[in-house]
Amino acid sequence: MLTENLLLGVILSYLKIVGGSHLRGEIEVSGAKNAALPVMAASILTDEDVLLRRIPDISDVWIMADILRSLGAKVAFEGKGDMTINCSDISCVSPPYELVGKMNASFDVTGPLLARFGEAKVPLPGGCNLGSRPVDMHVEAFRILGAEVVCQHGFVHAKAKTLQGNKIRFRRISVGATKNAMMTAVKVDGITVLENAAMEPEIVDLAVFLNAMGARITGIGSNTIVIEGVKKLSGVSYEIIPDRILTGTYLAAAAVTGGSVTVIRTWPDFLESFISAMRSAGQKIICGKDYVKLEKTEKILPIEISSSPHPGFPTDLQPVITAMLTIAEGTSVVTENIFDRRFMYVDELRRLGASLSVSDRTCIIRGVPKLFGAPVKAHDIRAGGAIIAACLAAEGESTITGLEFIDRGHEKIESVLSDLGANIRRIG
Numbered sequence: 209m210l211t212e213n214l215l216l217g218v219i220l221s222y223l224k225i226v227g228g229s230h231l232r233g234e235i236e237v238s239g240a241k242n243a244a245l246p247v248m249a250a251s252i253l254t255d256e257d258v259l260l261r262r263i264p265d266i267s268d269v270w271i272m273a274d275i276l277r278s279l280g281a282k283v284a285f286e287g288k289g290d291m292t293i294n295c296s297d298i299s300c301v302s303p304p305y306e307l308v309g310k311m312n313a314s315f316d317v318t319g320p321l322l323a324r325f326g327e328a329k330v331p332l333p334g335g336c337n338l339g340s341r342p343v344d345m346h347v348e349a350f351r352i353l354g355a356e357v358v359c360q361h362g363f364v365h366a367k368a369k370t371l372q373g374n375k376i377r378f379r380r381i382s383v384g385a386t387k388n389a390m391m392t393a394v395k396v397d398g399i400t401v402l403e404n405a406a407m408e409p410e411i412v413d414l415a416v417f418l419n420a421m422g423a424r425i426t427g428i429g430s431n432t433i434v435i436e437g438v439k440k441l442s443g444v445s446y447e448i449i450p451d452r453i454l455t456g457t458y459l460a461a462a463a464v465t466g467g468s469v470t471v472i473r474t475w476p477d478f479l480e481s482f483i484s485a486m487r488s489a490g491q492k493i494i495c496g497k498d499y500v501k502l503e504k505t506e507k508i509l510p511i512e513i514s515s516s517p518h519p520g521f522p523t524d525l526q527p528v529i530t531a532m533l534t535i536a537e538g539t540s541v542v543t544e545n546i547f548d549r550r551f552m553y554v555d556e557l558r559r560l561g562a563s564l565s566v567s568d569r570t571c572i573i574r575g576v577p578k579l580f581g582a583p584v585k586a587h588d589i590r591a592g593g594a595i596i597a598a599c600l601a602a603e604g605e606s607t608i609t610g611l612e613f614i615d616r617g618h619e620k621i622e623s624v625l626s627d628l629g630a631n632i633r634r635i636g
């Protein structure tokens with residue numbers, strides 16, 4: 209069955225799932241990957257100690273730690289989600305391609321390096337295969353703040369003797385460009401106004417972290433962010449927000465298995481559009497101050513959803529809700545508006561017996577009564593979550609390869625799901 213996993217005689221790791229168990233119980237979600245990575249990068253802005261709490265134990269975090277170390281920073285994992293970072297000895301402004309090429313968020317170090325050292329030479333980032341991921345708006349923001357930027361030989365090389373606050377209006381909403389512009393502007397002379405900025409909770413968390421370091425950012429959580437540059441940023445102790453994407457992934461996985469799961473130490477406010485979509489799909493969801501509970505329901509109803517920047521439906525939850533809708537009682541329509549190749553995982557759901565057709569940015573999902581186990585593969589992090597959810601619901605055995613993607617964003621996935629009653633094992 210696993211001949212496809214034999215590579216030069218080496219058996220790759222895979223997950224083996226025997227589907228059919230209803231997920232049940234309570235689970236504490238980890239800190240948010242998409243908040244932890246930029247906060248780690250922003251630690252470059254100070255030469256004092258930074259202590260971060262609730263850092264998820266996932267490979268993207270290890271990569272960001274290695275990127276910071278490659279620049280001369282000291283990064284230590286202290287256990288139980290604590291991490292210390294000290295960037296007083298940074299001696300290099302150019303992280304290696306071998307690391308930056310592994311994930312898109314690597315590019316987050318560009319703004320902080322430019323702001324603190326007046327120079328950053330960073331390879332174009334790599335990462336999940338979701339489609340084109342240009343950085344033109346990041347580059348434009350650096351230029352508006354006064355940097356000279358050359359994009360050549362696969363590198364973005366930004367240099368500035370002095371940087372000056374300015375108005376930056378993004379032509380479209382970009383989480384990445386908002387992060388980099390904000391992390392540069394906190395340390396430049398004068399006031400910077402970011403218009404049409406991203407409002408994602410992880411952007412809010414980054415701004416709150418920067419303010420805790422001594423930055424002066426207002427308009428946090430709105431689409432107009434105002435930043436008054438300061439000369440110095442200080443060390444800080446800071447706890448990362450809960451992971452809203454994992455919260456949604458566990459809830460959708462519970463729904464597709466006909467289970468009942470409570471996610472604790474999470475913030476339901478971050479998930480309004482997702483929870484509203486789940487309720488439209490007939491799911492009973494109860495929200496407390498810091499938990500979300502999905503109660504067992506008999507059926508999943510078809511829905512129409514369309515991903516868009518926050519507070520819209522998150523692109524990162526699009527795959528897992530699509531997986532859930534494969535067994536809805538009717539036809540659902542899911543439209544992806546952020547990434548042009550985000551439906552690559554659909555072929556894997558088809559292997560499990562799902563009926564889906566994709567045309568341009570829209571996926572039509574005709575609900576089937578049942579999915580059946582099969583060998584499948586994750587091509588990106590969130591596709592991985594979706595495929596795991598579908599395999600948990602499928603009758604019989606599935607094997608899932610592509611764990612290098614799953615492990616980038618899911619902390620201890622097999623033990624979390626085993627605790628909820630799933631029959632899942634990591635092999636190899």
Ligand code: UD1
Pocket residue numbers: 242312340341342343344345346347380381382383384385406408516517518522523524545546547
């Ligand atoms: C995006 C998602 C984010 C998600 C992350 C990982 C949005 C708005 N962003 O963030 O929620 O967590 O992926 O899956 O939902 N773009 C440009 N030029 C640029 C930068 C971006 O054209 O310089 C385009 C991108 O191709 C994309 C859109 O703008 O179509 C949004 O990109 P952006 O938000 O920057 O991507 P990420 O930061 O990766």
